[in-house]
Each structure stands twice: as C-alpha cells, then as structure tokens.
Amino acid sequence: DTEVTQTPKHLVMGMTNKKSLKCEQHMGHRAMYWYKQKAKKPPELMFVYSYEKLSINESVPSRFSPECPNSSLLNLHLHALQPEDSALYLCASSQATGVQPQHFGDGTRLSIL
Amino acid sequence: GQQVMQIPQYQHVQEGEDFTTYCNSSTTLSNIQWYKQRPGGHPVFLIQLVKSGEVKKQKRLTFQFGEAKKNSSLHITATQTTDVGTYFCAVSASGNTGKLIFGQGTTLQVKP
Numbered sequence A: 001d002t003e004v005t006q007t008p009k010h011l012v013m014g015m016t017n018k019k020s021l022k023c024e025q026h027m028g029h030r031a032m033y034w035y036k037q038k039a040k041k042p043p044e045l046m047f048v049y050s051y052e053k054l055s056i057n058e059s060v061p062s063r064f065s066p067e068c069p070n071s072s073l074l075n076l077h078l079h080a081l082q083p084e085d086s087a088l089y090l091c092a093s094s095q096a097t098g099v100q101p102q103h104f105g106d107g108t109r110l111s112i113l
Numbered sequence B: 001g002q003q004v005m006q007i008p009q010y011q012h013v014q015e016g017e018d019f020t021t022y023c024n025s026s027t028t029l030s031n032i033q034w035y036k037q038r039p040g041g042h043p044v045f046l047i048q049l050v051k052s053g054e055v056k057k058q059k060r061l062t063f064q065f066g067e068a069k070k071n072s073s074l075h076i077t078a079t080q081t082t083d084v085g086t087y088f089c090a091v092s093a094s095g096n097t098g099k100l101i102f103g104q105g106t107t108l109q110v111k112p
Helices: none
Strands: A004-007 A010-013 A018-025 A031-037 A044-050 A053-057 A064-070 A073-079 A087-094 A108-112 B005-007 B010-014 B019-024 B032-037 B043-049 B055-058 B061-065 B071-076 B085-092 B100-102 B106-111
Touching (some): A031 A073, A044 A064, A073 A087, B019 B085
Antiparallel strands (some): A018 A073, A031 A044, A031 A087, B019 B071, B032 B043, B085 B100
C-alpha cells in the first residue's frame, strides 16, 4: 500500500478539456513533487513544492498548473493538453527537500485524445 | 547539468542467477539513491548511500558506493521472479532542492 494517494488512477481527456490531478499524503512531509514518466523512461521532474511554496518549475509548459492548497495536498491542473502529454504522472513526497527518500504515489495514467 | 549513466538497459536472467546494475557519474556525488519500479507500478525507494566505499545489504540485495563517490552498483544474488522490474539509481542535484536526477534504469526480466 502506498502512503501517497493519487486520483484519478486513469484519465482520458480531449485537447480542449480542463481537468485536475490530485495527490494527498498524511506523513507530515513538507516537500511534494510532480513527475512525468513516459513508457520505458525514468521519471522526469516537473515541479517541487517546499513548505507549500513552489520552489522548482522545470520549464514546464503553462498548460500544466500546479497548486498546493495545504501541506497534505498537491494538485496539477491541466488545460489544452497535447497528445504528447500522454504519460504517467507521479506525485511524490519527502520529509523536506535535500537528501531525502521520496515516496511515490501509484500515479495517474493520462491519455490525451 | 549533472548526469548519471546506468547500464545495462536490459538484463534477462534465469531464476537463480545473479544480477548487477551499475551507475556512473563524471562528477563526485554527495549521495545516491536506488528505486525499484515493478511493471505497471510506481518507483519504490530501496536505499540511500552517502559515504565513500559504503556497502549496504538488504537480504539478497547488495548496494555499493564507490570509493571516489562517482559510481554505485546494485547486486542481486540468486534472482527470483519477484525481482522483476526496473531498477533506477538517482542522484541529488546540487543545492539541496530535492531535485533527483534519475539514471535511465535497468529492466530485469527473470525466467522461471
């Protein structure tokens, strides 16, 4: 069982839709992350939140908009996505930034039609 | 930017054989982490190494950090079908940002 919960597990959306991915952790971790993973590739970092503030944006297109409403929740708002954005989106958390193990959720498998 | 090379990309072994994956960097690393991702699953943290020459064991898994802190290995003794998956090394980018740079991964297949 994973301690980082992501919803939904699967999402199919059209290029004009707006949807959101959600992530929740109750381990008291103060750093949260969004990753994108394509098939047979390693996870690629998208965003880092530290103490609910955005600390890293890896030059992600603005059609992806992260939000951290509180220390337990992390959202990723999606709008006008492209077919190449189809991937597994993973949320992770760690006690803090720095040299810490990261705990991953099961991910949301996103397909853009 | 910082990069870490991981080899081999794929490894097929007969159940009971040993398996090793290697990660190499051209720069000195502060630490290295190892993750396992089962097919259809998510990365799961296995271990973190921080000291030069460090060796850690978890049952049949042995993790090693090189003396120069530029390379690391994961060795599995007597593989089992439950070892199937992709093993990633990951290094921390400089600056204590939490950013991890993953190796390309080694996908292990075990034939029963």
